[in-house]
Amino acid sequence: MGQGDGWEGVENEESRAEAAFQGVPGCGWSTEREELVRHLSSGERVFYCGFDPTARSLHLGNLLSIMGLLHAALDGHYAVALIGGATGHVGDPSGRNSERDPLSSDALFENAISIDLSLQTIFQNASDMAKETDAERPELCDHLKLVNNVAWYERMSVLDFMVKVGKHARMHTMLGKDSVKSRLAQPEGMSYAEFSYQLFQGWDFVELNQRYLCTIQLGGSDQWGNMLAGIELLRKCQDVQGHAITLPLMTTAAGVKFGKSMGNAIWLNEDMTSPYQLYQFLFNTDDADCAKLLRALTFLPLDHINNIVADHTAAPEKREAQRVLAEQVLRLVHGNEGLERAQNVTKVLHSGGSLAQLDEGDLLAVGIVP
Numbered sequence: 202m203g204q205g206d207g208w209e210g211v212e213n214e215e216s217r218a219e220a221a222f223q224g225v226p227g228c229g230w231s232t233e234r235e236e237l238v239r240h241l242s243s244g245e246r247v248f249y250c251g252f253d254p255t256a257r258s259l260h261l262g263n264l265l266s267i268m269g270l271l272h273a274a275l276d277g278h279y280a281v282a283l284i285g286g287a288t289g290h291v292g293d294p295s296g297r298n299s300e301r302d303p304l305s306s307d308a309l310f311e312n313a314i315s316i317d318l319s320l321q322t323i324f325q326n327a328s329d330m331a332k333e334t335d336a337e338r339p340e341l342c343d344h345l346k347l348v349n350n351v352a353w354y355e356r357m358s359v360l361d362f363m364v365k366v367g368k369h370a371r372m373h374t375m376l377g378k379d380s381v382k383s384r385l386a387q388p389e390g391m392s393y394a395e396f397s398y399q400l401f402q403g404w405d406f407v408e409l410n411q412r413y414l415c416t417i418q419l420g421g422s423d424q425w426g427n428m429l430a431g432i433e434l435l436r437k438c439q440d441v442q443g444h445a446i447t448l449p450l451m452t453t454a455a456g457v458k459f460g461k462s463m464g465n466a467i468w469l470n471e472d473m474t475s476p477y478q479l480y481q482f483l484f485n486t487d488d489a490d491c492a493k494l495l496r497a498l499t500f501l502p503l504d505h506i507n508n509i510v511a512d513h514t515a516a517p518e519k520r521e522a523q524r525v526l527a528e529q530v531l532r533l534v535h536g537n538e539g540l541e542r543a544q545n546v547t548k549v550l551h552s553g554g555s556l557a558q559l560d561e562g563d564l565l566a567v568g569i570v571p
């Protein structure tokens with residue numbers, strides 16, 4: 202990405218659609234909603250959301266943030282997915298009650314590559330899906346970008362960090378973050394590294410603003426403190442008003458974190474959760490959760506979703522809403538081929554067939570490496 206490739210986040214006078222996130226219930230905004238809507242409707246904006254490579258794969262819970270980035274791009278804005286190759290070393294204390302075990306540089310590097318690949322696939326699948334509904338639309342991938350924060354942190358000296366970032370950071374503000382307060386209330390306390398994590402994530406916002414005029418950060422609700430750290434640094438270092446949008450933690454009607462099956466995460470990498478398993482997980486979601494999940498995890502228009510839900514309510518035993526949900530998510534995460542394989546395996550296994558009837562690709566879709 203460089204000058205002139207459409208990625209400078211150029212302001213234009215053209216009025217854009219309303220906020221991109223009206224379909225997602227439970228969002229939070231750092232500024233007045235009107236201010237964010239004004240910001241979005243007065244130019245093409247650049248969003249970002251970060252993912253630390255703490256595991257080899259992203260999980261279903263991350264899909265909501267990815268959807269957020271895709272909605273922004275579909276709406277004509279730009280979106281950056283940031284992989285936290287550097288922040289993964291530091292360790293985000295948000296939402297955790299104990300210190301993270303450090304991961305080796307090799308493990309973080311491999312995880313980052315694997316997550317990068319999976320995001321590229323999802324971006325491409327989303328682009329293909331968008332083309333199917335509107336062949337004329339500009340390539341979605343041109344509005345999506347992947348970066349790794351190693352790019353700036355590997356070249357930044359400790360002194361640089363203290364001068365550029367540390368000098369702007371107030372102890373009082375840092376100590377006031379929930380992620381810090383809750384840990385300091387425990388006898389083990391926290392390491393200096395995890396304490397300073399907020400500044401690393403905060404500085405990412407500044408770097409992305411300098412590079413791409415990024416002004417909006419998306420993240421789960423546990424990221425609030427880190428996102429505010431970014432907004433503050435952006436104001437002090439760039440004299441720019443940043444915005445943060447928090448996405449709710451997805452829970453089921455039963456109050457359980459969505460995206461876990463019997464305590465285990467549902468992964469987006471097919472070698473960790475096979476397309477067949479992902480399909481089955483979604484196909485088995487509760488009727489009570491379907492409407493919400495269709496809104497949050499598919500790009501289907503709201504009136505289309507309402508029709509599906511109305512038909513489903515009339516004949517829930519057909520599991521039509523679950524089928525559409527599973528199909529849409531499978532296509533996004535594993536493409537049409539992944540969906541076909543998952544459907545084929547479902548057909549064979551659920552009609553009393555055996556694994557012997559499956560070809561190599563199908564076996565892969567069940568999670569068996571032939």
Ligand SMILES: N[C@@H](Cc1ccc(O)cc1)C(=O)O
Nearest residue numbers: 251252253285288293402405
């Ligand atoms: N802290 C985020 C990941 C992240 C990393 C770097 C960022 O700049 C932004 C977000 C998380 O754990 O989910």
